[in-house]
Amino acid sequence: AQKITQTQPGMFVQEKEAVTLDCTYDTSDPSYGLFWYKQPSSGEMIFLIYQGSYDQQNATEGRYSLNFQKARKSANLVISASQLGDSAMYFCAMRESTNSGYSTLTFGKGTMLLVSP
Amino acid sequence: DSGVTQTPKHLITATGQRVTLRCSPRSGDLSVYWYQQSLDQGLQFLIQYYNGEERAKGNILERFSAQQFPDLHSELNLSSLELGDSALYFCASSVDLTGTTQYFGPGTRLLVL
Numbered sequence: 242a243q244k245i246t247q248t249q250p251g252m253f254v255q256e257k258e259a260v261t262l263d264c265t266y267d268t269s270d271p272s273y274g275l276f277w278y279k280q281p282s283s284g285e286m287i288f289l290i291y292q293g294s295y296d297q298q299n300a301t302e303g304r305y306s307l308n309f310q311k312a313r314k315s316a317n318l319v320i321s322a323s324q325l326g327d328s329a330m331y332f333c334a335m336r337e338s339t340n341s342g343y344s345t346l347t348f349g350k351g352t353m354l355l356v357s358p
Numbered sequence: 359d360s361g362v363t364q365t366p367k368h369l370i371t372a373t374g375q376r377v378t379l380r381c382s383p384r385s386g387d388l389s390v391y392w393y394q395q396s397l398d399q400g401l402q403f404l405i406q407y408y409n410g411e412e413r414a415k416g417n418i419l420e421r422f423s424a425q426q427f428p429d430l431h432s433e434l435n436l437s438s439l440e441l442g443d444s445a446l447y448f449c450a451s452s453v454d455l456t457g458t459t460q461y462f463g464p465g466t467r468l469l470v471l
Contacts, residue, residue, distance in 0.1 A: 276459075276460075284446060284464065284465050284467070285360075285462065285463075285464045285465065286448060286450075286462035286465075287360075287462075288459060288461060288462070291459055332401065334401075344406075344414070345403050345406075345414055345416060346391070346393075346403055346450075346460060347403070350400050351400070
């Protein structure tokens with residue numbers, strides 16, 4: 242079973258509108274973290290937002306917010322007031338810890354977001 | 359700019375060759391992670407070092423090896439290269455062992471001909 246599932250290969254949104262990118266995850270680790278990264282066409286991976294499994298409040302960073310629904314194992318990214326520069330590939334990722342104290346980061350396959358004027 | 363540097367930016371080589379990719383983590387970060395991003399496999403975790411010691415291994419081939427030096431920079435060595443090794447190789451760093459937040463470098467794009 243996939244640990245991170247991003248069901249939307251691509252999304253279109255008009256400038257200034259909000260968009261939600263879906264992410265569901267699967268883990269038995271009680272202490273995990275969820276991340277969203279943005280990868281523009283230039284290739285770099287840009288950290289956007291982080292949500293810890295024990296965090297009570299949904300994470301927010303500027304125009305980005307993470308809609309964390311623990312029981313449903315979902316961690317959707319909401320981008321408000323989309324901008325042309327938001328056009329990029331977006332990856333959801335999960336950090337799981339092991340008994341040895343290290344962690345691994347597992348990525349979903351990504352969602353390509355295109356923002357039109 | 360994440361503060362993580364990677365060299366070279368691009369690398370073109372032939373099958374059977376060996377290459378070394380270099381990464382300098384953000385100042386103060388002790389953990390370094392290596393990832394491979396290819397079209398068919400997506401983004402895959404390869405290996406983690408923390409303060410000079412190997413701490414976690416992912417889907418890293420035996421032909422690949424890495425190390426982290428006392429100044430905390432890291433190198434990923436890829437040998438007996440195959441066409442399928444063509445990919446974007448990322449290094450990321452975090453301040454701690456658990457990698458609560460990992461900051462990625464710009465990547466090294468490797469093309470094996």
